[in-house]
Amino acid sequence: MPEHSDGGPIGPVDASLVPRYGGAPTFARLPRLDQVDHADVALLGVPFDSGVSYRPGARFGPGHIRQSSRLLRPFDPALRAEPFAEQQVVDAGDVVCNPFDIKAAIDSVHDAARDLLARGTRVVALGGDHTIALGMLRAMAGHHGPVAVLHFDAHLDTWETYFGEPYTHGTPFRRAAEEGLLDERRCAHVGIRGPLYSALDLEKDEQLGFRVFSADDVEAHGAANVARGVRERLGGGPVYISIDIDVLDPAHAPGTGTPEIGGLSSRELQVILRALAGLRIVGADVVEVSPAYDHAEISGIAAANVAYTLLSLLAVGSRPAG
Numbered sequence: 611m612p613e614h615s616d617g618g619p620i621g622p623v624d625a626s627l628v629p630r631y632g633g634a635p636t637f638a639r640l641p642r643l644d645q646v647d648h649a650d651v652a653l654l655g656v657p658f659d660s661g662v663s664y665r666p667g668a669r670f671g672p673g674h675i676r677q678s679s680r681l682l683r684p685f686d687p688a689l690r691a692e693p694f695a696e697q698q699v700v701d702a703g704d705v706v707c708n709p710f711d712i713k714a715a716i717d718s719v720h721d722a723a724r725d726l727l728a729r730g731t732r733v734v735a736l737g738g739d740h741t742i743a744l745g746m747l748r749a750m751a752g753h754h755g756p757v758a759v760l761h762f763d764a765h766l767d768t769w770e771t772y773f774g775e776p777y778t779h780g781t782p783f784r785r786a787a788e789e790g791l792l793d794e795r796r797c798a799h800v801g802i803r804g805p806l807y808s809a810l811d812l813e814k815d816e817q818l819g820f821r822v823f824s825a826d827d828v829e830a831h832g833a834a835n836v837a838r839g840v841r842e843r844l845g846g847g848p849v850y851i852s853i854d855i856d857v858l859d860p861a862h863a864p865g866t867g868t869p870e871i872g873g874l875s876s877r878e879l880q881v882i883l884r885a886l887a888g889l890r891i892v893g894a895d896v897v898e899v900s901p902a903y904d905h906a907e908i909s910g911i912a913a914a915n916v917a918y919t920l921l922s923l924l925a926v927g928s929r930p931a932g
């Protein structure tokens with residue numbers, strides 16, 4: 611059982627008392643949702659990858675990210691945060707997603723996130739392929755109204771259809787825009803690169819309300835300057851952060867389904883994420899980790915640490931002002 615610290619949040623199992631390679635397989639060895647009275651934040655596994663266009667396997671992402679989260683420690687020096695002590699964080703287990711019915715799977719993600727939000731619990735989803743962001747965004751907009759999306763990815767994911775199918779991992783943000791879930795004045799992609807289908811892809815993407823901060827922009831201007839531009843774009847309203855692990859260069863995250871060269875380093879991603887402290891983050895996801903293509907847990911550890919930074923940002927953002 612995880613540690614209770616004098617009536618405050620129940621944190622992870624103490625790694626100085628119980629070896630971190632043993633114990634419960636929850637994210638960071640945190641308590642499960644059913645072990646606490648109230649959760650401020652839940653990690654929610656979404657083992658689903660029926661929306662992929664190339665390499666499969668992201669359905670095994672949640673388990674892999676949890677396994678790779680065992681080395682996380684309680685204090686985040688970069689943000690001067692204690693993400694597990696300042697708020698009650700739990701592992702809410704996995705959504706039951708139908709692998710043969712994509713629409714039904716998106717509904718299941720929506721229902722699970724909606725129910726957590728209704729109980730005052732913010733959600734960080736661990737995918738799964740990028741299709742699942744649509745279910746998350748439906749829940750976010752249902753609760754908060756249209757939200758800004760800050761989307762880290764090599765890919766736009768605003769394409770129209772694949773094989774005539776509207777619900778895939780290359781199309782969630784187009785569907786979300788069509789459904790009115792997004793505040794189109796405040797959305798942005800970070801890390802875009804690689805070949806497109808046509809020059810029109812970028813024009814259509816812009817019409818949906820996205821501003822592109824490309825991987826080349828990060829190289830030319832530096833991560834800190836890009837982060838400043840991103841913050842300006844996002845403004846003060848609710849923000850949903852969606853992180854496709856393929857935003858990282860394949861050297862920094864080989865375990866993914868549609869890798870593209872010339873990506874961000876894990877360091878650059880950390881710099882940009884940490885610069886978001888203080889924004890009104892209402893939810894997030896980390897998607898597209900496909901463990902069969904991973905080596906030495908490189909991608910799993912990147913994803914686990916990115917999720918940790920998201921938890922720190924949520925802790926910092928919910929501190930009383932002043």
Ligand SMILES: N=C(N)NCCCC(=O)O
Nearest residue numbers: 663740765779780868898
């Ligand atoms: N969401 C991710 N990772 N990839 C989308 C790529 C869609 C394509 O194959 O064109």
Ligand SMILES: [Zn+2]
Nearest residue numbers: 764765854856
């Ligand atoms: Zn991608």
Ligand SMILES: [Zn+2]
Nearest residue numbers: 740763767854
């Ligand atoms: Zn994606």
